Amino acid sequence: MSNPVELLERLSTVRGLRGSVLVSAADGLIVAESLMTGVDGRAVAALAASLMNRLRRATECAGRKEPVFLQLQAQSGSVLATPCGAELVLVAVAGPDANVGLARLEMLEAAGRLV
Amino acid sequence: MSDDIRGMTAELAADPDSLIFLDLGEALRRRGQLDAAFKVARTGLSRYPELAKAHDLFARILCDRGEPDRAFESWVTALQLDAGLVSAHKGLGFLYYQAGDLASAEKHLAYSTQVDPDDTGTAAALERVRADAAASRAPQAAATAPEAVTAAQSDPGTDAAAPGDASLPTIAATGGLAFSFDEGARSPVQEAVFSGLDGGADGLLLVDANGLRLGGGLRNPDGVDVADSVAALLAGVSKEAARTARLLTLGDWRGLSVECGDGNLYLSAPSESTLLLTVRGLDVPMGRVARFAERASVAARSWLERAE
Amino acid sequence: MRSVEPWVTEPLERFLAESSARLTLLMTSAGQVIAQHGFTRSVDVMTAAALGAAIMASTGEIAKLVGERSFLSLVHQGARQHVYLAGFDTPRGRWIGLVVFDAESTVGLVQLFFDRLISDLAAAAPRQAPEQQVLPENFERELNASLRALFGR
Numbered sequence: 001m002s003n004p005v006e007l008l009e010r011l012s013t014v015r016g017l018r019g020s021v022l023v024s025a026a027d028g029l030i031v032a033e034s035l036m037t038g039v040d041g042r043a044v045a046a047l048a049a050s051l052m053n054r055l056r057r058a059t060e061c062a063g064r065k066e067p068v069f070l071q072l073q074a075q076s077g078s079v080l081a082t083p084c085g086a087e088l089v090l091v092a093v094a095g096p097d098a099n100v101g102l103a104r105l106e107m108l109e110a111a112g113r114l115v
Numbered sequence: 116m117s118d119d120i121r122g123m124t125a126e127l128a129a130d131p132d133s134l135i136f137l138d139l140g141e142a143l144r145r146r147g148q149l150d151a152a153f154k155v156a157r158t159g160l161s162r163y164p165e166l167a168k169a170h171d172l173f174a175r176i177l178c179d180r181g182e183p184d185r186a187f188e189s190w191v192t193a194l195q196l197d198a199g200l201v202s203a204h205k206g207l208g209f210l211y212y213q214a215g216d217l218a219s220a221e222k223h224l225a226y227s228t229q230v231d232p233d234d235t236g237t238a239a240a241l242e243r244v245r246a247d248a249a250a251s252r253a254p255q256a257a258a259t260a261p262e263a264v265t266a267a268q269s270d271p272g273t274d275a276a277a278p279g280d281a282s283l284p285t286i287a288a289t290g291g292l293a294f295s296f297d298e299g300a301r302s303p304v305q306e307a308v309f310s311g312l313d314g315g316a317d318g319l320l321l322v323d324a325n326g327l328r329l330g331g332g333l334r335n336p337d338g339v340d341v342a343d344s345v346a347a348l349l350a351g352v353s354k355e356a357a358r359t360a361r362l363l364t365l366g367d368w369r370g371l372s373v374e375c376g377d378g379n380l381y382l383s384a385p386s387e388s389t390l391l392l393t394v395r396g397l398d399v400p401m402g403r404v405a406r407f408a409e410r411a412s413v414a415a416r417s418w419l420e421r422a423e
Numbered sequence: 424m425r426s427v428e429p430w431v432t433e434p435l436e437r438f439l440a441e442s443s444a445r446l447t448l449l450m451t452s453a454g455q456v457i458a459q460h461g462f463t464r465s466v467d468v469m470t471a472a473a474l475g476a477a478i479m480a481s482t483g484e485i486a487k488l489v490g491e492r493s494f495l496s497l498v499h500q501g502a503r504q505h506v507y508l509a510g511f512d513t514p515r516g517r518w519i520g521l522v523v524f525d526a527e528s529t530v531g532l533v534q535l536f537f538d539r540l541i542s543d544l545a546a547a548a549p550r551q552a553p554e555q556q557v558l559p560e561n562f563e564r565e566l567n568a569s570l571r572a573l574f575g576r
Contacts, residue, residue: 046531047359054355058348063335065376075366081509
């Protein structure tokens with residue numbers, strides 16, 4: 001497993017990302033973080049993990065395989081998340097000007113290295 | 116299990132790519148073993164998605180299972196792949212007749228008799244459709260309850276089943292809905308909510324804020340209806356999405372896209388108190404799924420306004 | 424949700440709505456109950472309050488042994504339900520929160536919203552608290568009054 005903090009810091013270089021956290025999926029607790037000032041890491045971790053868990057239940061009910069990437073789009077930005085195995089979730093907070101396509105690719109690659 | 120089915124089953128097991136699945140599926144359907152027929156046809160369809168006869172077989176089985184909307188879609192697909200497939204024309208003629216669209220029924224059955232003039236069953240059905248159409252045009256004509264049109268279920272060149280054949284379902288559930296055959300034809304189940312939407316068929320689910328289904332439908336890859344149970348979970352998902360966006364000071368949430376290992380999902384809110392789930396296969400990029408969801412949202416809003 | 428202090432009601436209701444907690448108890452560090460949600464029997468409230476206060480007191484001693492002033496919170500993870508215990512300062516003194524939650528929530532969510540509850544309580548507390556001396560002869564009367572308030576009887 002690669003160094004989580006290094007991967008998160010690399011992810012933070014993507015334009016428009018305000019930071020990223022590695023979260024314990026079951027607890028919603030932070031494992032590692034790289035966040036800009038003003039971003040509430042604990043809130044990001046807890047809420048994103050809860051959202052991912054609910055989506056897992058919904059997709060399972062729909063007979064689909066597990067989510068591999070999600071984007072919650074809002075008025076002033078997005079929350080991006082991808083599972084890293086069964087126990088971790090990589091979450092990023094993006095501003096409205098973020099390059100989400102690039103962020104997605106970087107997150108999927110980082111998730112692969114974190115498993 | 117009869118010898119012929121046993122033999123075909125063995126042949127298919129030995130060679131899963133064999134087209135024997137067409138005969139096996141039909142044999143199982145005629146014996147009323149619809150679950151087995153469904154699985155055989157679905158598996159064959161996954162291997163031969165461009166084979167019109169596979170869609171035709173699937174449609175017949177769906178019809179027998181009492182799923183006319185999906186049968187309709189499958190026959191439409193069959194004709195898109197092979198515009199001359201007589202059995203698909205017969206099937207659509209049957210569905211149109213049951214739905215009360217006599218003009219469309221006549222069109223398809225007339226084509227069938229033109230291609231196969233020896234098929235007396237289809238010819239008789241066509242006469243019946245024409246008689247009913249004439250009666251409905253006559254001002255003093257009394258309406259008669261339509262008998263089951265039997266030709267749709269018979270193979271070309273074989274004897275048509277007699278009227279009232281128990282193997283044919285009555286599709287009273289279509290309730291006289293009129294729908295037209297064209298390339299963008301929609302399932303009657305979707306017609307009410309997603310009217311005017313191109314390309315929409317399965318995988319559109321409209322839900323209220325309490326997790327109750329308002330319209331549309333959703334089936335899992337095994338064909339099981341999961342719409343109501345997924346609808347119940349979506350209410351919690353949307354509340355969590357709204358809360359996440361709010362507490363992270365991102366404003367109101369606008370959409371939630373989810374890539375799964377075998378499909379793409381998009382959740383949006385056509386109105387303040389409704390949710391729309393759009394599900395598509397991996398062959399449809401997420402960007403397109405989101406655009407399609409926007410169009411479906413427009414259709415849903417129009418329907419909601421009409422319904423109020 | 425019931426509370427003996429009216430100003431606790433709104434912050435606690437917000438916490439309950441966001442955290443999806445099944446049971447919640449707010450008490451003083453001495454085990455006197457301030458508010459409860461989800462309990463159906465007064466004896467359960469009294470038992471939980473006594474045990475919660477005792478757990479916090481004993482873990483406080485362990486904290487001192489390892490050189491900590493106190494532990495901020497404790498989590499007990501069960502098979503289906505879990506317990507979150509945390510001590511915090513209020514304008515009315517040191518209180519303890521006991522939260523029972525299940526799969527509908529997570530430790531992260533409970534912690535997140537519990538911290539917000541602490542802030543909300545600090546903001547909602549009346550500026551001047553009335554002096555209250557709990558004398559032995561009126562302790563039982565006060566306890567019974569609290570229980571009546573907590574169970575609406």
